[in-house]
Amino acid sequence: MLGKLAVYLRMCGYDTAYAGDRGVETNDAVLAIADNEGRTIVTRDQTLANRANESLLLEGLDLEDMLAELANTGIHLAPADPPTRCGRCNGPLSPESHPIDRPDYAPSDPRTPCWVCDRCHRVFWKGSHWDDVVTRLASIEEVA
Numbered sequence: 001m002l003g004k005l006a007v008y009l010r011m012c013g014y015d016t017a018y019a020g021d022r023g024v025e026t027n028d029a030v031l032a033i034a035d036n037e038g039r040t041i042v043t044r045d046q047t048l049a050n051r052a053n054e055s056l057l058l059e060g061l062d063l064e065d066m067l068a069e070l071a072n073t074g075i076h077l078a079p080a081d082p083p084t085r086c087g088r089c090n091g092p093l094s095p096e097s098h099p100i101d102r103p104d105y106a107p108s109d110p111r112t113p114c115w116v117c118d119r120c121h122r123v124f125w126k127g128s129h130w131d132d133v134v135t136r137l138a139s140i141e142e143v144a
């Protein structure tokens with residue numbers, strides 16, 4: 001579930017590393033990366049949170065609860081528009097330069113703006129998933 005949270009944070013433009021993506025399993029390794037890269041650790045693990053220089057301890061079990069907890073700490077949750085970060089790998093996005101060369105999963109209409117990840121080359125656009133995220137985050141910001 002924290003992996004989904006990572007995708008949401010990236011969609012909001014936050015530079016978000018996810019331990020699962022890095023193949024990191026031990027708390028020591030997570031702490032070392034956070035120190036090296038100046039990151040705040042977002043976790044449900046009390047022990048890990050206590051050992052970190054900067055951490056946010058989450059208690060919620062589902063995505064909605066975790067997003068609300070983040071919003072309550074003052075983190076602004078709204079999709080970056082235009083999108084700036086790849087939800088899959090955290091790489092920076094650039095506006096695509098050749099709308100003709102889109103992969104099969106991307107919209108074929110060249111008038112639909114797309115962005116390409118500089119790192120993994122995945123193509124993103126504001127489709128129905130984007131609208132779902134906008135709606136979900138807006139309802140959480142209202143409550144927080």
Ligand SMILES: [Zn+2]
Nearest residue numbers: 086089117120
């Ligand atoms: Zn990427």
